[in-house]
Amino acid sequence: MTAEVYSNDYFGRLEDRDFAQDKTIERTWLIEEIIKPELPNIIDNVERCLEMLQSDQVFKIPISNGGSEYGNSPSVKGLVARQANKLVDFQALVKFPEFHKGRPIIFKKHPESHFPLQQIEDITSNLEKVLNRLEELEVTNNSDSFISSIGEILQLLTKSINLLQNPPRNLSFPDSNNQAMKQLFKDHESLCESTHHEISLEIVLFKNELCVDFRNLSKVTKKPWCGIDPQTGKSFSDKVKDQLTQDRSKNISDILKQNGVHIEQPTFINSFMSNFNTQWTTLPQAQYFLNRCVTFNNNVVIEINKVALTTM
Structure with a gap:
């Protein structure tokens, strides 16, 4: 039996060893003998991922929540088509009982409209940078540069994973402000x-799925809850929530009184009258609006129904 001893190993006295040099030698050996031989396989895998993301093939995906357009529950049936980093077709028959008296509405993408899938665009850009870094690593002889580039690659891959596990807020309800609806359909209003x-449409990638969400939103018309500050873009309920967060010693009644809203006891008469008096509210009514109100697309809305669809 024979064994090859590592050529740079040292069997002398411990105090005679140069630990810094040993560390450098071991690091160089690890890079040259362990990591670099695997780079071609890693590069092939990244190239394969890019090919799939940039493919000209059109993937048509049916969407349905299984509901009937003739029943009393929300229903969505349609088709989504993706090519590379964009949606090239979107058709859906959508019905919410409270919207237009339950009449089904046809949503069909305008031929000239474009809806880029921002997450795929960003991931593709990240992987292209990763590929360039990997190709540079194959000819890099400097260990410090090699390690630095590996760190950059890991950061790019982490960003790409986070894009799928935690979709950007600007793509999700309510921060999207119905951009999907505005970009896909002509005369969307x-x-x-x-x-x-108002019907909202949200399209995001989550992990390995394309998620399509339709919401039926009720517009809030009662003052002061329907008001939006033109300078901040925040609603009255947003303002109250912020103040409650900033000063936890105060309760809802204190904050509402500071903002000129009179709190009445929750009797039937007071609850009824508060619907007509803009400066009156009962505490349960205030809690309802604070819990349910959402600022969306320059309106204050309350979600009534939601249909969530996922495709592989």
């Missing part, structure tokens, strides 16, 4: 809005 309601 006539499609998704009525006097008292």
Whole structure:
């Protein structure tokens, strides 16, 4: 039996060893003998990922929540088509009982509209940078530069994973402000809005799924809850929530009184009258608005129904 001893190993006295040099030698050996031989396989895998993300093939995906358009529950049926980093088709028959008296609405992508999938765009950009770094590593002889580039690659991969595990807030309800609806459909306002309601559309990638969410939103018209500050873009309920967070010694009644809202006892008469008097409210009514109100697309809304669809 034979064994090859590591050529730079040292069997002399401990005090005669140069630990800094040993560390450098071991690091160089690890890079040259362990990591670099695996780079071609890693590069192939990254290239394969990029090919799939940038493929010209059109993937058509049916979407449905299983509901009937003739029943009294929300229903969505349609088709989504993706090509590379964009949606090239989107068709859906959507019905919410409270929206247009339950009449099904057809949402069909305008031929000239474009809806880029921002997450795929960002991931593709990250992987292209990763690929360039990996190709540079194959010819890099400086250990410090090699380690620095590995760190950059790991950061890019972590960012890409986070894009799928934690979709950006600007793509999700309510921060999206219905951008998907605005970009996909011409005359979207006539499609998704009525006097008292608005339909929102959210399209995001989550892990390995394309998620499509439709919401039926009721527009809040009662003052002061419907008010939005034009300078901050925040609603009255946002303002109250912020003040409650900033000063935890005060309760809801204190904050409302500071903002000129009179609190009445929750009797039937007072609850009824508070619907007409903009400066009156009962505490349960205030709690309801604080819990349910959402600032969305320059309106204050309350979510009535939601249909969540996922595709692989």
